[in-house]
Each structure stands twice: as structure tokens, then as C-alpha cells.
Amino acid sequence: MLQLNWKKLRVITLAGALAGSLSVAVLSSGAAFAQVRGLPDFTDLVEQVGPSVVNIRTLEKVSTESPHGGAGEQEMQEFFRRFGLPMPNIPRANPRRGQPQDEEQPRGVGSGFILTADGMIMTNAHVVDGADEVVVTLTDKREFKAKIIGADKRSDVAVVKIEAAGLPAVKVGDVSRLKVGEWVMAIGSPFGLENTVTAGIVSAKQRDTGEYLPFIQTDVAINPGNSGGPLINMRGEVVGINSQIYSRSGGSMGISFAIPMDEAVRVSEQLRLSGRVTRGRIGVQIGQVSKDVAESIGLGKPQGALVSSVEPGAPADKAGVEAGDIILKFDGKPVEKSSDLPRMVGSTKPGTKSSLTVFRRGSTKELSVIVAEIEAEKTGKKTSSKEETPKASKIGQAIGLAVSDLTKEQKAELSIQGGVRVDSAVDNAARAGIREGDVVMQVGNFLVTDTKSFEAALAKVDKSRPIGLLVRRGELAQIVVIRPSK
Known part of the structure; x- marks a missing residue:
């Protein structure tokens, strides 16, 4: 044990066998106290959660019906076409010449984790999007062909199923208990390197990146292939699904985003029940309320969602919502910022009668709206250029x-x-x-x-x-x- 009793502030750097530095702050001239908090040990967590993390490979079928269907032959074909040269007759080794063939080619690599002991696995929707076949590899090297139960692009959550029993399922954590600065760990297959463990801290919660869900931001090293893998707290519970990174190089830059597990579970339950996710809509386009806008109309502080337009015939239109209204509450819950409203409405079951509190021309107004089911975006109609002579x-x-x-x-x-x-x-x-x-x-x-x-x-x-x-x-x-x- 190293004992220090300095009267002046000093910093010691230990070189050679101990590469690093030890800094001790002197709290008084008579005594020095070094409060040391050891770095966390993740070995137990890896042993506990590691077997629940899987590698996911996706395959797609590529047609080779063209007589010049190979990748190299296609390049050659393009070369001759570009320079106007006659295409040479290239013999192929395929004995069934002229018959269309479907070849399975690797499409991508991602990660996932086991939700239930009977083979339900959660991953990202973008991992399995467009795949003709999904192959799941467990840590014990067993491989299974998986069936896609459902995928939701808005939340980027997907559920696949393998035929197995007695699998080690993860424990789902309480995201509301997660704190900024808390240690977290990720396990996945970055660049195809299976069962890679990385760690860091929670950088922010409720991070709004313009997507449908508020994300957990971390500085955990996340790279391509980590998508769909779990974000794990120090209790060995999954609190998020690693989904996105901010990067200028394509690799980790210390800013990664995970889908909160409470939101992911809600989506997965609907996917497992019906294969799709239903969300509510009221038919408005909204924007943020700035400080200047709030002051100019007497709102007091920037809050709520500014209604930019109301879709004719939509629930909001029937409820009496007008362009220029500021929606302050939905079902009694405050709308702090504009991105809160789509999440509140989206998580409401279609057909539900809900309340809206709007600020309009200096006063608040209570409206009642029946939430409809979300649908594809409509293309705005074009306006005519005909005009009368106005006053x-x-x-x-x-x-x-x-x-x-x-x-x-x-x-x-x-x-x-x-x-x-x-x-x-x-x-x-x-x-x-x-x-x-x-x-x-x-x-x-x-x-x-x-x-x-x-x-x-x-x-x-x-x-x-x-x-x-x-x-x-x-x-x-x-x-x-x-x-x-x-």
C-alpha cells in the first residue's frame, strides 16, 4: 500500500512496469487523502449475458439467369458495352446453360439477443431488412435458420424465431433507473468479429435524433455489425438495443445510440402478436416552438408543438385543431417539445378518445380527438397559378x-x-x-x-x-x- 504525507501538491508519474500516472489532491497541508474508485470488472457480466448474444447473418438470392451473370462477367460486359465492342461468346461451366439459377450470397452481418428460452430473438429491423434468409449462430457455434416474425422500420426493432429450447434468455432492465454517467457494456459482432465486448458510460438519455424514439447515447465503441446487439447495465440487464452511431469514417467515434428497452419491448410484443405494429395518428404537421415565438404570442416559455398544417378530414381537423395552434398537452401529459407529440400519439391505440390542450390566440382550449391508425404519408396537392386581381x-x-x-x-x-x-x-x-x-x-x-x-x-x-x-x-x-x- 502506498502511503503519502505531503505538505505540498505533487504529481507522481510511474514509468516502466507501471505505464500511467497517479494524481493525488492534497486536501490540507497536514494530510493527503486519495479516494480511489476502481474501474468496473465486466468479466462476470460477460459470463452471465454472453451466451444470450447471437450473431446474425443474412443472405439474399441472386439470379444468374443471364449468360454473363457472374460479377466478373458483368464487369466485362459493361466494358465492351461502354466502348462499343462486340460481346465475345464466353462459355460457362454450368451444365444447365440457359436455365435461371438462384444463388444465395452473403448480405450482411449483425447481432441480436435471446428474448425467450424457446428461441425468440430481438435485433434491429435494418439488420434483417430485405433478407431472403436469416442465419443465427449461438455462442456454442450451433447455427439455425431463423424465421422473421416481424420488423418495424420506424423503431428499427425486429423479432426473429429459431426452433430451439432451453436457451439462455436475457433479463430486461428498467430504463427509468438508468442514469447518465452509469457504466454500460455492449456485446456484438463488429465487422463480423463475433462476441466482441466493449464498454463505456451513458452519455445522455432521451436523445432526440429526429427518429421516432428517444435514444440512449453512450460512448461505448459500436461499429458496423454491432447493430441489434444488447446494451447491458452493471446488473446484467439489457437496457437498450445498439442501433446507430455518429461517424464521419464509418467506424466508432465515441457517439452511439441505443433504442430504450421499454420502447423495444412494446414494439416486440405487437410484432409477436400480429407481425406488425399499429400506431396512432391525428393528422397534423408540427414544428418546434422557439423562445421568440413563445414571447411574441404570450405563451411564457417555449413549449408544446406548433401545428404547421392540419390534414383535411383527419382526426385533428374533426376535433377543431387549426394551423397556428400550439399543442401543450396530450391526454393530460405535457408536451415539452414538438418531438414528444408523435411519440405520445403513436403509442396510443387507434380508436382511443383522447384530449388535447391547445394554445390559440392568447388562451388555452380543450379539444377531444379520436386517434386514427397511422398510414402512409400523403403527397401534397399542387396549387393552381390562377389569380384574380386582389384588393x-x-x-x-x-x-x-x-x-x-x-x-x-x-x-x-x-x-x-x-x-x-x-x-x-x-x-x-x-x-x-x-x-x-x-x-x-x-x-x-x-x-x-x-x-x-x-x-x-x-x-x-x-x-x-x-x-x-x-x-x-x-x-x-x-x-x-x-x-x-x-
Whole structure:
């Protein structure tokens, strides 16, 4: 045991047999205390969880019906075609010449882990996507052909099944207990190297990367082939599925993302029950509420989801949701940021009657909506270029806008009842991002239906302070803040 009693701060570097450095902070001039916390030992965890982790190989069938179907022959064929040369007659060794053949070729390598003792295995959807055959290899080198029970691309979760019994299943951990800074371990097959163990800490929770689920961020070394493998806490429980990495090189850069296990289990239960996942939708496009927008409309703080557009005939439309509304709560649960809403609605069973709390023109409003089942995105309809000669207004020039009334055709094309068209935007309005062709539907917390109501609304707001305008552009609406000249 090394005993130190220094009166001054010193740092010792041990070289040779001990490569590294030992730093001791002196808490007082009379005594030094070194609080040493040893690094974790993962050996027991590897022995405990390792047998539950599997290697997943995927194969795809490649047709060789072309007389020049081999990879090398295809390159040669392209060479002769590019330079306009006649294609030579190349004999093939296949005795069944001319008959189409399907050859299985390796497609990719990933990881997975055993959910149940009877052979249910969880992995990433992108690992098995497009595969004609899935081969699972256990740590004892046994190989099984697996059946894909279901895959959900939105959450990147898939479940496959092998015919086996008595398999070592993982223990599922409580993600809510996971803390930032906590040690975690990953086991997988990076670059095809089976049963590779790496470790690190939880860097962040609820990381929003624009995907459907909030991710667990870690600095565990994750590389191609780790996809679908487990993220394991120090109690030997699986808390996530390693799914994505941030990389400029294709390899690990210390930023990796795992799907939280609570979300993955919910998805896997639906996949095992019906082979697919049903999610709720209400038919709105949303955006983030910025600090400037919140201040300009009197919301207090940036929160909720700003409704950019409402799909005609969708549940939100039937419930009375309007473009420019800010959804603050769904079923009584606060919507802190816009990405919270799709997750809340998506996890709601279609057909459920839910409540919405929206902020509209200075006050909150309670709405009731019946959640529908999510469907494929619809293509936005094109707008016509026909226009009537509109009635113009000049009062908007005080904030850099020239506006005019909308024609009946324009209202019909945009599926709106009113608003004013921006004929030109200069000075403060242009700097705020407003441009010709935009439609102003609200000034501050005052509804705009035509140039007359636009003038009345503009006369009521304090033009010495930032003014929030609800602006429609194409199919989407957003709140734009015009700042006064200094």
C-alpha cells in the first residue's frame, strides 16, 4: 500500500512496469487523502449475458439467369458495352446453360439477443431488412435458420424465431433507473468479429435524433455489425438495443445510440402478436416552438408543438385543431417539445378518445380527438397559378409588408377560410423570412380573415415590440417573429 504525507501538491508519474500516472489532491497541508474508485470488472457480466448474444447473418438470392451473370462477367460486359465492342461468346461451366439459377450470397452481418428460452430473438429491423434468409449462430457455434416474425422500420426493432429450447434468455432492465454517467457494456459482432465486448458510460438519455424514439447515447465503441446487439447495465440487464452511431469514417467515434428497452419491448410484443405494429395518428404537421415565438404570442416559455398544417378530414381537423395552434398537452401529459407529440400519439391505440390542450390566440382550449391508425404519408396537392386581381392594403408597410385579399380560388386551393396574401416583403418583414406569396393568417393573437381584419389587428398590437405572425406557405404554417427597427 502506498502511503503519502505531503505538505505540498505533487504529481507522481510511474514509468516502466507501471505505464500511467497517479494524481493525488492534497486536501490540507497536514494530510493527503486519495479516494480511489476502481474501474468496473465486466468479466462476470460477460459470463452471465454472453451466451444470450447471437450473431446474425443474412443472405439474399441472386439470379444468374443471364449468360454473363457472374460479377466478373458483368464487369466485362459493361466494358465492351461502354466502348462499343462486340460481346465475345464466353462459355460457362454450368451444365444447365440457359436455365435461371438462384444463388444465395452473403448480405450482411449483425447481432441480436435471446428474448425467450424457446428461441425468440430481438435485433434491429435494418439488420434483417430485405433478407431472403436469416442465419443465427449461438455462442456454442450451433447455427439455425431463423424465421422473421416481424420488423418495424420506424423503431428499427425486429423479432426473429429459431426452433430451439432451453436457451439462455436475457433479463430486461428498467430504463427509468438508468442514469447518465452509469457504466454500460455492449456485446456484438463488429465487422463480423463475433462476441466482441466493449464498454463505456451513458452519455445522455432521451436523445432526440429526429427518429421516432428517444435514444440512449453512450460512448461505448459500436461499429458496423454491432447493430441489434444488447446494451447491458452493471446488473446484467439489457437496457437498450445498439442501433446507430455518429461517424464521419464509418467506424466508432465515441457517439452511439441505443433504442430504450421499454420502447423495444412494446414494439416486440405487437410484432409477436400480429407481425406488425399499429400506431396512432391525428393528422397534423408540427414544428418546434422557439423562445421568440413563445414571447411574441404570450405563451411564457417555449413549449408544446406548433401545428404547421392540419390534414383535411383527419382526426385533428374533426376535433377543431387549426394551423397556428400550439399543442401543450396530450391526454393530460405535457408536451415539452414538438418531438414528444408523435411519440405520445403513436403509442396510443387507434380508436382511443383522447384530449388535447391547445394554445390559440392568447388562451388555452380543450379539444377531444379520436386517434386514427397511422398510414402512409400523403403527397401534397399542387396549387393552381390562377389569380384574380386582389384588393390591396398599404397599412402593412409599417412592418415591411404589402398584402392583399385572397381570391376564392386561392382559398379553395389552400383549404382555408381567410387570410391575406403577401405581395411584397421588405425591411423587417424580409429579414424575418417572409416572402411574396405567403399568406398571413394571424397577427399577434388576432385572427386575420381579410385586409380589413389585418389592418385592425395591426393597429391593436404594440409595434415597438416583436410581433408574431402566423404565416402559411404552401401546405405548411409557421409563426414568424418580426422585430421592430432599433
